[in-house]
Amino acid sequence: MADITIGLHGGAGALPRDQLSEAEWAQARADMKAALLAGWKILRAGGTALDAVEACVIVLEDSPHFNAGHGAALNADGEHELDAAIMDGATFRAGALAGVRRIRNPISAARRLLEQDDTVLLGGAAGDAFAAGEGLAMVDPAYFTTERRVKALASLKARALAGTVAQASEGEKHGTVGAVARDSRGNLAAATSTGGFNNKPVGRIGDSPIIGAGTYAENGIAAVSGTGRGEVFIRRVAAHEVAARIRLGGAEIGKAAHGVIHDVLSPHGIGAGMIALGAAGDPVAPYNTLGMHRGWITTAGAIFAGSHEDMVAMGLAP
Amino acid sequence: MADITIGLHGGAGALPRDQLSEAEWAQARADMKAALLAGWKILRAGGTALDAVEACVIVLEDSPHFNAGHGAALNADGEHELDAAIMDGATFRAGALAGVRRIRNPISAARRLLEQDDTVLLGGAAGDAFAAGEGLAMVDPAYFTTERRVKALASLKARALAGTVAQASEGEKHGTVGAVARDSRGNLAAATSTGGFNNKPVGRIGDSPIIGAGTYAENGIAAVSGTGRGEVFIRRVAAHEVAARIRLGGAEIGKAAHGVIHDVLSPHGIGAGMIALGAAGDPVAPYNTLGMHRGWITTAGAIFAGSHEDMVAMGLAP
Numbered sequence: 001m002a003d004i005t006i007g008l009h010g011g012a013g014a015l016p017r018d019q020l021s022e023a024e025w026a027q028a029r030a031d032m033k034a035a036l037l038a039g040w041k042i043l044r045a046g047g048t049a050l051d052a053v054e055a056c057v058i059v060l061e062d063s064p065h066f067n068a069g070h071g072a073a074l075n076a077d078g079e080h081e082l083d084a085a086i087m088d089g090a091t092f093r094a095g096a097l098a099g100v101r102r103i104r105n106p107i108s109a110a111r112r113l114l115e116q117d118d119t120v121l122l123g124g125a126a127g128d129a130f131a132a133g134e135g136l137a138m139v140d141p142a143y144f145t146t147e148r149r150v151k152a153l154a155s156l157k158a159r160a161l162a163g164t165v166a167q168a169s170e171g172e173k174h175g176t177v178g179a180v181a182r183d184s185r186g187n188l189a190a191a192t193s194t195g196g197f198n199n200k201p202v203g204r205i206g207d208s209p210i211i212g213a214g215t216y217a218e219n220g221i222a223a224v225s226g227t228g229r230g231e232v233f234i235r236r237v238a239a240h241e242v243a244a245r246i247r248l249g250g251a252e253i254g255k256a257a258h259g260v261i262h263d264v265l266s267p268h269g270i271g272a273g274m275i276a277l278g279a280a281g282d283p284v285a286p287y288n289t290l291g292m293h294r295g296w297i298t299t300a301g302a303i304f305a306g307s308h309e310d311m312v313a314m315g316l317a318p
Numbered sequence: 319m320a321d322i323t324i325g326l327h328g329g330a331g332a333l334p335r336d337q338l339s340e341a342e343w344a345q346a347r348a349d350m351k352a353a354l355l356a357g358w359k360i361l362r363a364g365g366t367a368l369d370a371v372e373a374c375v376i377v378l379e380d381s382p383h384f385n386a387g388h389g390a391a392l393n394a395d396g397e398h399e400l401d402a403a404i405m406d407g408a409t410f411r412a413g414a415l416a417g418v419r420r421i422r423n424p425i426s427a428a429r430r431l432l433e434q435d436d437t438v439l440l441g442g443a444a445g446d447a448f449a450a451g452e453g454l455a456m457v458d459p460a461y462f463t464t465e466r467r468v469k470a471l472a473s474l475k476a477r478a479l480a481g482t483v484a485q486a487s488e489g490e491k492h493g494t495v496g497a498v499a500r501d502s503r504g505n506l507a508a509a510t511s512t513g514g515f516n517n518k519p520v521g522r523i524g525d526s527p528i529i530g531a532g533t534y535a536e537n538g539i540a541a542v543s544g545t546g547r548g549e550v551f552i553r554r555v556a557a558h559e560v561a562a563r564i565r566l567g568g569a570e571i572g573k574a575a576h577g578v579i580h581d582v583l584s585p586h587g588i589g590a591g592m593i594a595l596g597a598a599g600d601p602v603a604p605y606n607t608l609g610m611h612r613g614w615i616t617t618a619g620a621i622f623a624g625s626h627e628d629m630v631a632m633g634l635a636p
Contacts, residue, residue, distance in 0.1 A: 087553075092553040092554060092586075093553065094552065094553050098416070098441055098523065099441050099442065118519075118549065119519050119522045119549065120548075120549045120552045120553060121522070121523040121524075121528075121552065122519070122521045122522060122523070123416055123417050123441045123442060123521050123522075123523045124417065124441060124442045124521055125521065126519065126520050126521020126522070127521060129521075130521075201436075201437050201440070201444065202444050203440045203441050203442055203443065203444020203445060203447075203448075204437045204439070204440060204441075204444070205416065205439040205440070205441045206439075210439075210528055210529075210530075210531075211528075211531070211552050211553060211555060212528075212530040212531060212552075212555035212558060213528075213529070213530060216555070230438075231436065231437065231438045234412065234438045234439065234529050234530075235405075235410045235411065235412050235438060235529060236410060237529060237530035237534070237555060237558040240530060240555040240558050240559070240562070241558070241562070244558070244559070244562035244566055245566060248562055248563060248566035248567040249566040249567075268410075
């Protein structure tokens with residue numbers, strides 16, 4: 001029997017500490033805690049890691065404070081194209097969608113695809129049609145739009161004209177949400193959902209829906225969800241690389257995750273983080289950005305959340 | 319200095335030997351030889367592995383005998399949605415397209431995306447628009463359609479109604495083309511292009527455009543292009559797993575590639591093959607299907623092609 005645990009990230013695009021108001025941070029932290037507890041409740045009742053990561057990500061998708069679902073980034077046309085994936089480490093089954101526009105909770109559509117045990121990845125309108133056919137909640141794309149993302153898009157378009165995109169904060173550029181969990185039978189699961197990044201090219205598919213790049217789970221080894229510059233995660237097959245370093249290289253989870261972020265991804269430029277979980281023990285959350293929204297509930301039931309270096313203790317889970 | 323070499327596959331969906339006419343096989347073999355020589359010519363002149371795999375795959379895309387470009391499979395709506403990817407093992411740069419419909423040579427569009435060094439994966443109409451903007455040859459979708467694929471789609475739809483899809487030949491179900499090469503500086507590259515499989519769900523994205531799943535290259539380690547049931551390649555991150563077994567597990571290329579096909583993929587069902595190349599030596603081409611179109615030019619310049627067990631010697635490369 002493995003100790004249950006759950007971890008999440010809310011994007012490696014945390015704003016610089018001095019730009020993150022105490023009020024915003026408190027709200028984001030409260031939503032992270034709610035997301036963790038949504039998953040924890042399932043795990044405590046003997047439910048699966050797969051159910052737990054889906055429940056956790058739904059809360060983050062519904063929160064306006066994270067770049068997924070409501071609050072998602074806008075592409076260069078000012079529209080939302082959402083990516084999501086979920087993977088069951090017990091069976092290697094996975095479901096993923098790329099570039100969907102009307103599914104309220106893309107992670108639940110990914111889960112339905114996983115359950116079909118056939119197609120893994122659906123792109124564009126076909127993903128929306130699949131979700132509608134499954135009876136999932138569909139929304140007008142305006143549902144996803146928040147004032148912050150509209151401002152961020154305008155700011156990045158202005159920067160693009162001025163040639164100063166590189167100086168944009170990570171908060172303007174990136175962000176994604178993800179969760180990893182281990183259930184009482186030792187099963188691992190991972191889930192990731194994102195709006196991509198502000199001002200992204202229309203049709204661009206990032207790492208979140210790519211199994212092995214931004215999302216991966218393998219029982220007995222690791223569950224990983226990434227955030228940051230998706231192209232680098234794709235090129236270095238980052239999430240699977242963490243698992244390979246454990247299974248084939250004999251590394252433990254902390255060293256494997258840290259090594260992939262700092263030794264593999266950092267040489268391609270700053271902008272990467274992940275939440276990862278091994279076969280035992282608590283989640284690890286390395287990143288090379290200024291900050292990364294993240295949180296977890298330890299095997300002892302202690303809730304933590306953080307945006308920059310230090311983690312805030314948020315009580316014990318029931 | 320490494321010995322130059324190039325290898326290709328023309329899909330793990332080779333027809334059963336008794337259904338493959340001598341005339342068809344001779345034509346497919348001639349096109350494979352032409353594809354190999356297109357890449358070899360570049361390598362012999364001191365060109366890059368990246369240029370060689372692109373040139374090789376272009377010939378296969380243009381041939382009606384393979385499921386990529388002209389001759390591509392039809393989806394459930396009777397339309398073509400093409401996937402392709404190319405990766406440079408020297409730089410980990412990659413370009414890929416999913417679900418494009420009008421690019422005569424999707425592999426060249428993937429190559430242009432690679433050169434931009436920004437977006438790795440473009441989906442749907444955005445991929446077509448990118449290629450058109452790059453000045454690549456665009457075609458009416460009817461260009462891709464061949465009589466064989468129209469018949470295969472009708473046959474598979476009939477089988478779907480009769481519940482006998484499982485008895486369809488691999489040739490009706492699968493197929494993809496791919497190439498791997500090593501140039502005189504020891505650089506590795508991989509490229510894959512496909513129409514997916516006959517009667518595939520609209521919007522389904524397979525493993526070919528997924529870096530790490532169906533396509534992967536890493537200098538000093540391996541270049542891999544897969545073919546077969548794409549979903550299994552995605553779930554097991556098959557191409558990157560080959561590289562990881564070499565780099566982290568100390569396996570040599572033959573053992574790594576064989577192990578991934580037979581130990582990792584086969585338990586999920588039959589329908590997988592790959593062409594793979596290590597840091598030195600000749601290509602390897604394991605598969606678990608009845609046959610797989612494949613060919614290579616050895617480091618000694620000998621050309622071989624095969625569809626089932628035995629390889630046919632096709633002379634020496636100039």
